[in-house]
Amino acid sequence: MDRKITVDHVYFKYADDSPDVLRDVSLTIKDGEWVTILGPNGSGKSTLARLFNALILPDRGAVTSLGIDTADEKHWPALRRQVGMVFQNPDNQLVAPTVADDVAFGLENAGIPLEEMKTRVKESIATFGLSGLENAEPHRLSGGQKQRVAIAGVMALAPDVIIFDEATSMLDPEGKREVWAAMDKLRKDQAITLISITHDVSEAVKADRVIVMHEGGILKEGTPASVLGDQEVMHTAKLKPPFPQTVAAELLKAGIDVPESILTEEELIKALWTSM
Structure with a gap:
């Protein structure tokens, strides 16, 4: 498989006088792969995710996404469309008065022609089980529905990679099941590259590969069975099986x-x- 994202000996800190949040991190994410980056709060996993589409840049080392060095500023707009993110709190991503307008928001900013935009919005809404809610006010939806609207908006842009950054952590069990089902559908129907950032081990079991972060570095990576079954790793990372x-x-x-x-x-x- 082709490489989608490569992280090469990366270090990062948020302030000059603060400790490194990431320390000598190297990894590769391949085309069509579902990778879960797992770890407790403060392990560096969300910081790592923000490197993938140049929301932040490494202090040392290099990040290459879709063949682009993320330090190259002229590629940032295109890169951020092609490496989409769904964040923890869906309310922070929903900006329009209706579901359809919200799904269309990114397309309008990207300058997609009107007819194509209408087609993409309709298809994305249908894909994520939101048909009939086109004119609903997003703030009146359930948590799981809100996250599916956010996912639909990202997917309407046809990204190569989608990152779920703690996207289920604020949802009830039903909301989590809805979002996991949407992720599974993306994988099966569109063979998109998925990156899930989470501290919830139950979210990691469907992935192709699990990467466990601990204190800013990679503690272990491998199949879900090999990683989640390693009691020493789980104990060190303070994760429950x-x-x-x-x-x-x-x-x-x-x-x-x-x-x-x-x-x-x-x-x-x-x-x-x-x-x-």
Whole structure:
């Protein structure tokens, strides 16, 4: 697969007299990959995400996104359209009086022709299950609906990469399921490159690769099973394993034969059914 984003020995701090938030971070994100960057608050994961589309620049090292050195200022507008972000609080992203206007907002700023814009807005609204809400006021929607409007607005710009920066952390369980379903749909239908920034391990189980951040550096990366199943890494990063994995461990202690690598409820139910 082609490389979408490369981070090469990056350091970053927010002020000259403050400690490094990122220390010697190197990673590659490939075309079509779903990567979850996992870590507790203060680990540097959200700071790292802001490097991907030049919202901030490294103090040392280099970041290349879509073949562009992010230090090259003339490419910033195009880069930020092609590496879209959905942030933690959907209310901070919704700026228009209706859902349709909000989805169209980025397209208007990008100078997309009117007829093409109408088509993109309609398609994006339908893709994320918002049909019938075109004229609704965004502030009256549920948290999950608001985030889907934000995702629809980003996706209408047809980005190559979309970053979810703690995009489910303020949502109730139903809202989280809605956004996870939207992310899964993006992956299956459009083969887009997804980057999820989170401290919620349950959000990491569907990813192709998990990167655990700790104190500004990369503690471990690998498949969800290899990373989330590493008790030492999880303890060091102060992360709790997925609930199904905890249940599976207790079942094994009780003498019930289930796989140790269980990460999802579906896998747990299947294992229990098989062991009966």
